[in-house]
Amino acid sequence: MTEPIEPQPSAAPLQPRQRPGRGIGALLAGGTYPIRAIATLHRYPQLRPYVVYPILLNILLFITLYTTLVYGGLQVIDAIINDIPNWTVHTPHWAVHLPDWQLSWPTWLPHLPKLSLPSLPWPHWTINLPHWVASIFAWRPTVPGWVAELPEWGARVLLWLLRLILILILFVVTGFIFLQFGVLLGSPWYGKLSEELEKLRTGKLVVVDVGVVGDVWRAIAYELKKLGISLSLGIPLLLVGFIPGFGTMVALIGGTAIAATIVCLDFLDGPLERRRLRFRDKLKVVANSLPASASFALVCLGLVSIPFINLLAIPVGVTAGTLFVCDRVLPFWEDTP
Numbered sequence: 001m002t003e004p005i006e007p008q009p010s011a012a013p014l015q016p017r018q019r020p021g022r023g024i025g026a027l028l029a030g031g032t033y034p035i036r037a038i039a040t041l042h043r044y045p046q047l048r049p050y051v052v053y054p055i056l057l058n059i060l061l062f063i064t065l066y067t068t069l070v071y072g073g074l075q076v077i078d079a080i081i082n083d084i085p086n087w088t089v090h091t092p093h094w095a096v097h098l099p100d101w102q103l104s105w106p107t108w109l110p111h112l113p114k115l116s117l118p119s120l121p122w123p124h125w126t127i128n129l130p131h132w133v134a135s136i137f138a139w140r141p142t143v144p145g146w147v148a149e150l151p152e153w154g155a156r157v158l159l160w161l162l163r164l165i166l167i168l169i170l171f172v173v174t175g176f177i178f179l180q181f182g183v184l185l186g187s188p189w190y191g192k193l194s195e196e197l198e199k200l201r202t203g204k205l206v207v208v209d210v211g212v213v214g215d216v217w218r219a220i221a222y223e224l225k226k227l228g229i230s231l232s233l234g235i236p237l238l239l240v241g242f243i244p245g246f247g248t249m250v251a252l253i254g255g256t257a258i259a260a261t262i263v264c265l266d267f268l269d270g271p272l273e274r275r276r277l278r279f280r281d282k283l284k285v286v287a288n289s290l291p292a293s294a295s296f297a298l299v300c301l302g303l304v305s306i307p308f309i310n311l312l313a314i315p316v317g318v319t320a321g322t323l324f325v326c327d328r329v330l331p332f333w334e335d336t337p
Contacts, residue, residue, distance in 0.1 A: 022291060030292030030324070031299040037319035044200060050193035051315040054186030058178075058311045061185065065178050066307060073170040080166065081159055092155065169255075175305035176259050182314045183266050193315065194270030194322045201326040208276040218276070222269075225279045226262055233258050256301070261286065263304065264297035267321030271330070289328055296324055 041047055085092050150158065183190065199205045234255065241251030264286050272282050286293045300320065303313035 026328075027291040027295050030289075030295035030328075033296050033320035033324050034299055034303060034313075034316050036323055037316045040197070040319060040323065041316075044197075047193060047196060047319075050189045050196070051319075054182070054189045054315055055311055057185050058182050058314060061178060061181055062307075062311055065174060065181075069174045069177065070170065070307075073174070074167070077163060077166045077170065081163055084159065084162075092150070171307070172256075172259065172301070172305045175301075175310050176263070178310055179263060179266060179304045179314060179317075183318075186314065190315065190318045191270060193318055195274070197319060197322045198271055198274075198326060201323065202330065205274075207274045218273070222273075222279060226265065230258060230262065256298075260294070260297035260301045263301045263317075264293055264321075267296075267300055267317040268293075268325055268329075270318060270322050271325040285325075285329055288332075289324075292324075292328055296320070 041051060195205055195207075237251045237254040237258075240247045240254075261283075265282055268285065269282070272285060277285070286297075300313070300317045303317065304310045306313075
């Protein structure tokens with residue numbers, strides 16, 4: 001029988017006493033924590049109930065997101081590929097038509113019943129938008145002139161490569177959204193999983209009690225701050241991405257870094273939030289744990305981006321994040337009795 005949790009009335013913010021290792025060993029070690037998490041869940045059967053129930057929720061969430069976002073995203077990608085000839089300065093001499101996606105509902109999944117909604121007399125509203133709004137939607141990026149001079153096989157390779165990149169981005173974005181909803185819906189089980197694992201790993205559990213209202217407010221503020229980071233950095237990167245070549249590379253690297261940072265924060269949040277760290281202190285934990293936190297974040301981002309694998313990636317990531325904090329953060333960031 002596990003000992004009852006005794007919340008601590010107060011706790012000082014984590015202060016670094018020394019920095020953890022920053023060599024190649026730390027870089028490699030950070031990426032191994034998902035594997036360590038699987039081994040830990042196998043070793044401690046009492047933790048498995050906190051994993052099974054969230055996985056059932058993840059299956060429902062997976063079906064919902066991937067039958068909407070992925071299907072719609074693939075249609076948008078095809079529309080972009082077909083519109084690329086309009087982006088060239090000169091009319092290309094090639095005519096490449098890539099095969100359309102043929103997606104159907106799997107036979108092993110239950111078919112949802114068709115619902116007939118009552119017809120309602122919706123009002124007819126007319127909104128007059130400024131002229132510059134129409135020019136935004138009519139705008140097309142311009143690609144270098146040599147694209148129009150490509151032979152048909154070269155254009156086919158280029159379009160397939162662009163299509164592959166857009167599909168990878170689509171899966172990363174869908175996996176990122178899947179993570180945000182999955183962590184939120186499974187938070188009761190993930191919180192308990194992290195608590196029990198921290199007690200097993202360190203022999204104690206630190207919980208700073210701020211009350212129900214304080215917990216709710218901190219959760220809302222945490223999500224808003226993550227959204228603020230994503231928008232304030234993501235929108236400029238999106239605009240830079242329209243610059244062919246260098247701009248696209250900067251946007252890809254920057255977007256991956258932002259997504260990996262948010263994923264890292266989510267998976268490390270259990271033990272850090274129990275100590276009621278400020279958002280800036282959580283970011284400081286991630287920064288001071290580099291390069292291990294970088295490899296940890298990239299591996300977890302990859303796992304949540306792979307369909308079907310991401311059904312297990314969230315509970316494994318929560319377990320891995322708690323192990324990471326217990327091994328590579330707490331021994332260096334707080335005084336032990």
